[in-house]
Amino acid sequence: MKLNEGIEWAVHCCSILASLPPGMALPARKLAEFFDLPEHYLAKHMQSLSQQGLVSSSKGPGGGYRLGRPATEIALLDIVLAIDGPAPHFRCTEIRRKGPSGVDDKCYGKPCGIARAMWRAETAWRDELGKVSLEEIRHTGLEETPHEQLEKSLAWFGDALK
Amino acid sequence: MKLNEGIEWAVHCCSILASLPPGMALPARKLAEFFDLPEHYLAKHMQSLSQQGLVSSSKGPGGGYRLGRPATEIALLDIVLAIDGPAPHFRCTEIRRKGPSGVDDKCYGKPCGIARAMWRAETAWRDELGKVSLEEIRHTGLEETPHEQLEKSLAWFGDALK
DNA sequence: ATAATAACGGATATAACATATCCGTTATAA
DNA sequence: TTATAACGGATATGTTATATCCGTTATTAT
Numbered sequence: 420m421k422l423n424e425g426i427e428w429a430v431h432c433c434s435i436l437a438s439l440p441p442g443m444a445l446p447a448r449k450l451a452e453f454f455d456l457p458e459h460y461l462a463k464h465m466q467s468l469s470q471q472g473l474v475s476s477s478k479g480p481g482g483g484y485r486l487g488r489p490a491t492e493i494a495l496l497d498i499v500l501a502i503d504g505p506a507p508h509f510r511c512t513e514i515r516r517k518g519p520s521g522v523d524d525k526c527y528g529k530p531c532g533i534a535r536a537m538w539r540a541e542t543a544w545r546d547e548l549g550k551v552s553l554e555e556i557r558h559t560g561l562e563e564t565p566h567e568q569l570e571k572s573l574a575w576f577g578d579a580l581k
Numbered sequence: 582m583k584l585n586e587g588i589e590w591a592v593h594c595c596s597i598l599a600s601l602p603p604g605m606a607l608p609a610r611k612l613a614e615f616f617d618l619p620e621h622y623l624a625k626h627m628q629s630l631s632q633q634g635l636v637s638s639s640k641g642p643g644g645g646y647r648l649g650r651p652a653t654e655i656a657l658l659d660i661v662l663a664i665d666g667p668a669p670h671f672r673c674t675e676i677r678r679k680g681p682s683g684v685d686d687k688c689y690g691k692p693c694g695i696a697r698a699m700w701r702a703e704t705a706w707r708d709e710l711g712k713v714s715l716e717e718i719r720h721t722g723l724e725e726t727p728h729e730q731l732e733k734s735l736a737w738f739g740d741a742l743k
Numbered sequence: 744a745t746a747a748t749a750a751c752g753g754a755t756a757t758a759a760c761a762t763a764t765c766c767g768t769t770a771t772a773a
Numbered sequence: 774t775t776a777t778a779a780c781g782g783a784t785a786t787g788t789t790a791t792a793t794c795c796g797t798t799a800t801t802a803t
Contacts, residue, residue: 421789422582422670422699423761430695431676446778455679460763466780479771480777495698508584514593515726517617520733532721533592536657537584540709547702559694564677571682583760585790608749622792628751641800642748 425464425502428456430556432465433498436474437490437557444476446483453575464502471501490557496548509537587626587664590618592718594627595660598636599652599719606638608645615737626664633663652719658710671699 432450439445447465451458465484468474473493474484486493511534516527529535561569594612601607609627613620627646630636635655636646648655673696678689691697723731 420582420584420665420670421668421672421761424672424674425762426671426699427674427676427695434695448778453680453682454676456676457763459765462779463763469779476779477771478769478777478779480773482771482778484779495695503582506583508582509588510583510586512586512589514589514616514618515722518615519617520615520730520737522727522730522733526727526729528725532725533589533596533718536710536713536718537588540706543709544702544706547705548698551698556695556698560677563690563694565684565688567688568682568684571684575682583790587791610749619792621794624750625792631750638750639800640748640750640798642802644749644800646750 420508423503425460425467426499428454428461429464429468429498429502430495430553432461432484433468433473433486433490433493433553434557434560436484436486437553438561439485442485444481444483444485449483453572467501468498471497473497473501486553490554491552493553494549495551495553495556496545498553499548507538507541509534509541511537582670585665587622587629588661590616590623591626591630591660591664592657592715594623594646595630595635595648595652595655595715596719596722598646598648599715600723601647604647606643606645606647611645615734629663630660633659635659635663648715652716653714655715656711657713657715657718658707660715661710669700669703671696671703673699 431454435450435453436445447462448458450456450465451461454461465474465476469476469484469487472487475487476482476484511530513527513531515521515531516524530538564572593616597612597615598607609624610620612618612627613623616623627636627638631638631646631649634649637649638644638646673692675689675693677683677693678686692700726734
């Protein structure tokens with residue numbers, strides 16, 4: 420199993436948006452260029468973020484994306500779910516009911532113990548993602564970005580936002 | 582993202598094997614029949630379990646699969662990894678290094694904070710799966726299986742093991 | 744010995760999903 | 774009026790999961 424690559428893209432893009440001067444917006448085109456990503460496909464992911472309210476969008480020249488709420492109030496989990504969708508990764512198909520020994524559906528109460536255990540693990544995963552704020556991501560990212568890259572980025576965005 | 586359906590199959594099958602009288606083995610054919618699963622495909626998954634030592638196999642008539650070690654010493658995590666493979670779900674493609682502002686690879690020390698956060702969540706997931714033993718799965722399963730199904734199952738396996 | 748069973752590995756076919764592009768539409772700013 | 778940019782829908786492509794089939798080897802029962 421592999422997580423959607425768009426998750427990595429979306430988190431990085433949100434982190435950039437979190438560092439944007441208030442009032443400014445970045446179009447998907449610029450974000451794609453900055454990370455060397457396929458423009459149209461990234462645009463699709465940005466639309467998913469927009470639908471969830473994580474970013475707000477404005478059309479037309481000078482338009483683009485900005486954060487939909489403060490970076491302290493966006494969890495890594497929010498971004499992951501926006502891209503990956505809300506469905507649990509483990510899907511119980513109730514094979515315990517199938518086959519020659521299965522009995523009527525109404526004999527089974529709660530979901531089977533195997534599914535419950537798998538879902539508990541998924542809850543632990545989500546909880547961990549829920550603890551991380553976009554602000555933390557942004558801060559750590561800034562701290563750990565090489566100086567040279569930081570300068571190049573500032574210059575590039577300076578030009579881009581002209 | 583969706584987890585391999587074979588995980589559900591494998592855990593259920595292991596749970597059956599854990600209830601098998603010592604010395605007995607069940608062929609993939611019988612397991613597939615019992616859960617109404619595609620025989621050859623299930624056989625592939627059983628081979629994965631075998632490669633990891635979770636089950637041991639014996640060829641020829643009367644042969645089949647049995648647990649490779651006591652159910653108390655097999656974690657749900659072991660089964661999940663045997664089927665799903667050891668690779669992490671989140672794969673960092675290092676897009677931070679790409680694009681016009683990226684700098685030389687050796688300027689980047691540890692993996693980026695986003696990947697680290699994603700991997701922390703995955704560790705939480707694995708930890709939770711590591712806490713659950715096959716013996717617990719088996720016990721819970723037995724307790725929650727409808728009486729009628731239990732009787733049918735015993736009869737069916739009785740015939741099957743003749 | 745011979746026949747039947749069953750795991751095993753490799754090759755292949757099919758279905759589902761992720762990845763990626765394209766197009767027409769709408770909104771908006773210059 | 775023109776250019777920009779988000780948006781939604783349709784489509785193409787690639788990759789992975791699902792599923793089957795085959796020949797081989799080991800083993801048991803006849």
